[in-house]
Amino acid sequence: MKKNRFYLILLLLIGILTYYIEGYILTTVFYILLLVPVLSFGSILLTYNQFQVSHKVSKKKIVKGDKINYTLTLYNTNSLVYCPIRLKLESDKILFKDQFVTPTIVLYPKTQEEIVIPLRCNYRGYYRLGVKSIIIDDYFGLFSKEFKCLDAVKMIVYPSIKNLNYLPNTHMDVDEVTDSRNRTMEEQNNISYIREYEKGDTLNKIHWKLSSKYNELMVKQYSGEISNEVDIVLDSNKHYSDYELNIALEDKMIETCVMLINYLLIHNKRVNFIYNDVRNVAITGKDYNDFQRIYEECALLEFTRKFDFGKSILEYYYRENNDIFINSNQYIIISNINEDLIKSLKQLNIQKIRITIVYIYFSDNKNNECLEKLNAEGYNIINISYDSDLDTLVEGTSL
Secondary structure, X not given: OHHHHHHHHHHHXXXXXXXXXXXXXXXXXXXXXXXXXXXXXXXXXXXXXXXXXXXXXXXXXXXXXXXXXXXXXXXXXXXXXXXXXEEEEEOXXXXXXXXXXXXXXXXXXXXEEEEEEEEEOOOOXXXXXXXXXXXXXXXXXXXXXXXXXXXXXXXXXXXXXXXXXXXXXXXXXOOOOOOHHHOOHHHHOOEEEEEEOOOOOOHHHEOHHHHHHHOOOEEEEEOOOOOOEEEEEEOOEOOOOOXXXXXXXXXXXXXXXXXXXXXXXXXXXXXXXXXXXXXXXXEEEOOHHHHHHHHHHHHHOOOOEXXXXXXXXXXXXXXXXXEOOOOOEEEEEEOOOOHHHHHHHHHHHOOOOEXXXXXXXXXXXXXXXXXXXXXXXXXXXXXXXOOOOHHHHHHOOOO
């Protein structure tokens, strides 16, 4: 800016002198100064049209917490010295937080310049990483031009996977499946619903007529019988705290879901992962081969809007003719407990559903009145701080 001002003042001064004082040298200098902007913008356009840039990340699959290198390479393939170049990068403000300062690069003939930017991926999610715009300065440092650039690398950061030895602080035994011989005669005659065959089901539970009709094994689920199926229900409400705290809280909720789903599928338990994205979404995992599909869904899941989570749960479970259609074992992953949610949980609890509440909290909202009410009513509650390390669970300690 200072150079621009100096140039304009000098051009004005030489123009005045040329007007009042006739002379070859003054006139020549005046016309040279007039040509400077033309030469400057010509050199800027030449540099923009001739130089090349490429970029890449050092890893194909990135997991939260990984350190990666983002490499930019600029090329000069001809015999001219290019104008100084600066780059503006496109990315989430969290990803590049205090990690990168845009350099000024001069490309000499037949050379290339490589910039390696180390990044630590602190949060899971979808990122666009690339060159947002290119700023080229002229040779004299008087003018510059910014050119938009849409080139970007699409990068997915997956949530970290924590391993459990067992489910802590819960009343559900993953090996618990009630045999049909232990049911009363009344229960044997009362079929709750029909489902697909699962590993471990006995032959006397198979509904042979429906199996023949649908050309696959269908199994009778009796009332009073403990299901071998587990629901992981995530409260995907948008949070309105500090931007980075929101991301940390949401990541902890996702990691907790992934941890439970991973453990249950390893133990051959059928899992339903349920969340709300304008409508209720349910993703079923029948065995561990389905884990990757659910894992990728968790990596891209966004908390984009505010909705009534309690109402959403009831809409999902009472979705067929107002009759309950639910599994006996249910984990609810939440970060906010209110009176409406408590009412919804009570309606589910009437059905003798085994509800385990996993409460992810900020340090200032752990001990709220609603949580105390649930504790008083005997709900099984697991508390997890948003900034805790889930690795402690590998040792079998409390959540």
